[in-house]
Amino acid sequence: MSHEIFMPALSSTMTEGKIVEWLKNPGDKVERGESVLVVESDKADMDVESFQDGYLAAVLMPAGSTAPVGETIGLIVENEDEIASVQEQNKGSQLEVSSSDQLELVSNKTEEKLVDHNEIIEKEEKEEKAVVLKSEKPAPSFNSDQISAATSNVSSRVIASPRAKKLASQMGVDLAKVYGSGPHGRIQADDILKANGQPVSIPWIGEGGSPASITGANLQVESKPEKSGNSFGNPGETVQFNTLQKAVNKNMESSLDVPCFRVGYSINTDKLDNFYKKVKQNGVTMTALLVKAVAKTLKKHPQVNSSFSENGISYPENINIAVAVAMEDGGLITPVLKEPCNTDLFELSREWKDLVKRSRLKQLEPDEYSTGTFTLSNLGMFGVDRFDAILPPGTGAILAIASSKPTVVANSDGSISVKKIMQVNLTADHRVIYGADGASFLKDLASLIENEPETLVS
Amino acid sequence: MVNRTAIIKQPDKISFFNDVYKLQKEYQEALILDNSKPDFIWIGEHQLCYTLGRGSNYDNLLFSLNDDKYDVFKIDRGGEVTCHMPGQLVTYLVLDLKNFNKDLNWYLRKIEEIIIKILGNFNIDCHSRKGFTGVWKGNKKIASIGIGCKRWVTINGFSINIDCELENFNKIVPCGIENCLMTNMIDYNKNFNIQEVKRIVKKIIQEELNFDFVSK
Numbered sequence: 001m002s003h004e005i006f007m008p009a010l011s012s013t014m015t016e017g018k019i020v021e022w023l024k025n026p027g028d029k030v031e032r033g034e035s036v037l038v039v040e041s042d043k044a045d046m047d048v049e050s051f052q053d054g055y056l057a058a059v060l061m062p063a064g065s066t067a068p069v070g071e072t073i074g075l076i077v078e079n080e081d082e083i084a085s086v087q088e089q090n091k092g093s094q095l096e097v098s099s100s101d102q103l104e105l106v107s108n109k110t111e112e113k114l115v116d117h118n119e120i121i122e123k124e125e126k127e128e129k130a131v132v133l134k135s136e137k138p139a140p141s142f143n144s145d146q147i148s149a150a151t152s153n154v155s156s157r158v159i160a161s162p163r164a165k166k167l168a169s170q171m172g173v174d175l176a177k178v179y180g181s182g183p184h185g186r187i188q189a190d191d192i193l194k195a196n197g198q199p200v201s202i203p204w205i206g207e208g209g210s211p212a213s214i215t216g217a218n219l220q221v222e223s224k225p226e227k228s229g230n231s232f233g234n235p236g237e238t239v240q241f242n243t244l245q246k247a248v249n250k251n252m253e254s255s256l257d258v259p260c261f262r263v264g265y266s267i268n269t270d271k272l273d274n275f276y277k278k279v280k281q282n283g284v285t286m287t288a289l290l291v292k293a294v295a296k297t298l299k300k301h302p303q304v305n306s307s308f309s310e311n312g313i314s315y316p317e318n319i320n321i322a323v324a325v326a327m328e329d330g331g332l333i334t335p336v337l338k339e340p341c342n343t344d345l346f347e348l349s350r351e352w353k354d355l356v357k358r359s360r361l362k363q364l365e366p367d368e369y370s371t372g373t374f375t376l377s378n379l380g381m382f383g384v385d386r387f388d389a390i391l392p393p394g395t396g397a398i399l400a401i402a403s404s405k406p407t408v409v410a411n412s413d414g415s416i417s418v419k420k421i422m423q424v425n426l427t428a429d430h431r432v433i434y435g436a437d438g439a440s441f442l443k444d445l446a447s448l449i450e451n452e453p454e455t456l457v458s
Numbered sequence: 459m460v461n462r463t464a465i466i467k468q469p470d471k472i473s474f475f476n477d478v479y480k481l482q483k484e485y486q487e488a489l490i491l492d493n494s495k496p497d498f499i500w501i502g503e504h505q506l507c508y509t510l511g512r513g514s515n516y517d518n519l520l521f522s523l524n525d526d527k528y529d530v531f532k533i534d535r536g537g538e539v540t541c542h543m544p545g546q547l548v549t550y551l552v553l554d555l556k557n558f559n560k561d562l563n564w565y566l567r568k569i570e571e572i573i574i575k576i577l578g579n580f581n582i583d584c585h586s587r588k589g590f591t592g593v594w595k596g597n598k599k600i601a602s603i604g605i606g607c608k609r610w611v612t613i614n615g616f617s618i619n620i621d622c623e624l625e626n627f628n629k630i631v632p633c634g635i636e637n638c639l640m641t642n643m644i645d646y647n648k649n650f651n652i653q654e655v656k657r658i659v660k661k662i663i664q665e666e667l668n669f670d671f672v673s674k
Contacts (some may be wrong), residue, residue, distance in 0.1 A: 010562040010565070010607075011560075011561040011562045011563030011564060012561050013563050014562075014563065014565070018513065020511075020512050020536075021512050021513065035608065038512050038513070038534070040512075040513050040536045041510075041536070041562060041563070042533075042536065042563065042566055042591050043535075043536045043537040043566060043591040043603050043604050043605065044536045044562040044563075044565065044566055044605045044606070045511065045512060045535060045536035045605075045607065046562065046607045046608070046609060047534070047606075047609075049609065055664050091460075095527070154545040209545070240664075271635065280471035322633075342556070342560050343560075356607065407535070458561070
């Protein structure tokens with residue numbers, strides 16, 4: 001599995017950076033925390049470190065070149081024997097960096113990503129791009145054989161998601177006999193369940209969600225008749241709560257002692273969607289964008305980040321955003337992105353992906369899910385119009401985010417237009433946060449998302 | 459902004475470049491490994507030497523690297539070649555920017571602001587120039603900036619020409635800017651000495667970055 005090295009944002013105004021020097025050569029061993037390259041912006045230079053033990057497999061942008069913030073500039077692999085294959089896949093990248101990036105997204109990421117409807121759509125989009133490349137760009141550095149090898153080598157061997165492999169071995173299902181419904185015939189967990197004659201559950205989790213880019217995706221998801229809702233038991237049974245469900249129940253019940261109010265806002269996401277399209281290929285997730293927007297707005301509205309305590313209104317030192325993630329086997333957890341204002345969007349997206357991955361594996365440390373000062377709950381990926389969320393204990397507010405949908409809007413000048421509108425709904429503890437506090441927070445959040453989403457980069 | 463403790467060193471003697479560079483590296487490494495360690499500030503002068511940033515173009519050195527007459531160091535900072543010598547006050551700041559602002563552009567602009575205030579203290583009215591980091595008096599450069607950063611812990615800093623042999627800059631293309639003219643503070647105000655400048659540098663850094671200093 002390869003890990004990308006991105007062009008970091010050295011400042012809030014930086015859009016691109018110059019690679020001064022690669023301190024490591026392809027094939028060199030790198031340790032976590034070791035400097036791999038130097039990036040310069042103006043008179044300041046910064047060591048870029050490896051976040052991973054492994055080997056530098058490929059340098060996609062040579063020293064002296066300039067790359068946009070967030071661009072993949074190198075690849076690190078975990079094992080020495082992966083170097084050759086990654087280098088093979090990235091052949092010609094020095095000449096055609098931008099196009100090889102697209103190929104890479106198709107060929108490498110398939111293995112590591114999690115199963116999620118949106119992501120399947122995303123992959124299909126990428127696949128299309130790769131195909132376009134093939135027909136439009138008979139570039140000298142590629143021949144069409146190479147491209148099809150990079151995109152379709154999956155057909156020659158059995159490709160299955162890690163969860164599918166695990167399920168197959170648990171259930172004794174022969175992978176070779178299973179039809180893969182994923183991209184390039186990749187076998188998904190659902191395919192194994194189906195092959196074994198079991199009901200298929202939608203793996204659902206509050207991530208991957210672009211509330212915005214889903215409209216098409218929803219149609220496709222909904223047209224799949226075999227998908228059914230989540231259930232932890234069979235008809236007629238009563239199933240004991242698991243530990244996580246019990247913990248959630250306790251938290252939810254404690255909200256009954258809190259005098260909450262709700263306030264909603266409709267936000268136009270046209271600009272945000274456009275910005276997301278641009279940065280998505282650099283690994284940015286919609287969750288990271290929303291977290292960043294909320295954190296930046298909270299900075300201006302410390303009251304909405306406060307909470308009730310016996311001694312009075314408690315103002316936390318930090319802004320830490322918890323995001324609700326539903327667990328497949330019941331319950332939910334709220335991984336925390338700490339101080340998003342101090343982390344650039346790309347790093348934040350990586351942190352989020354890592355948190356989600358480790359939530360599923362139940363590997364989060366307590367301070368990674370219990371230190372939130374404000375919570376986000378996003379059900380946009382299901383296409384919901386609106387919902388309200390229950391306030392988690394120890395915090396003052398939670399924001400419920402619904403799907404962004406094309407909506408006919410009457411403008412102030414009397415004209416009519418179609419805009420993507422996303423409804424958000426704030427639930428807040430009225431002992432510390434008043435209606436006006438919540439409303440002005442939402443107004444500024446909407447203004448940030450509607451007018452200057454590009455400032456969310458850093 | 460929180461109050462921070464910084465260790466400050468301001469030797470009266472001329473210091474060898476390499477010794478101070480090593481010292482900075484030690485403080486930087488310590489801060490990277492343990493962010494409770496103090497920041498470090500060094501204010502002093504060097505013997506004549508030339509330093510290059512990691513991205514520097516060697517063409518801007520107008521003498522041969524094999525020439526033993528000149529000490530040349532390649533160091534981890536941004537920017538092109540520059541020159542240090544007695545009569546030029548050098549300030550190094552090893553700061554954990556995580557406690558200030560994780561933004562190198564902010565940091566460069568902050569350093570310019572600090573230098574402009576220092577010079578203002580001596581009634582020398584200077585300015586920054588967009589796209590040309592450093593501090594300028596008219597079209598002449600009076601202070602240069604070059605910094606490096608690892609995990610948001612900075613190294614290197616700025617130098618102010620007080621009363622130095624500007625001819626030494628003729629052997630390089632300073633900061634990679636052709637026909638870049640350099641100037642000295644002494645050309646605009648003769649009523650001060652380098653010790654006073656050191657005191658003011660310390661005072662303004664303390665005010666601007668909110669430091670409690672500990673001398674060591």
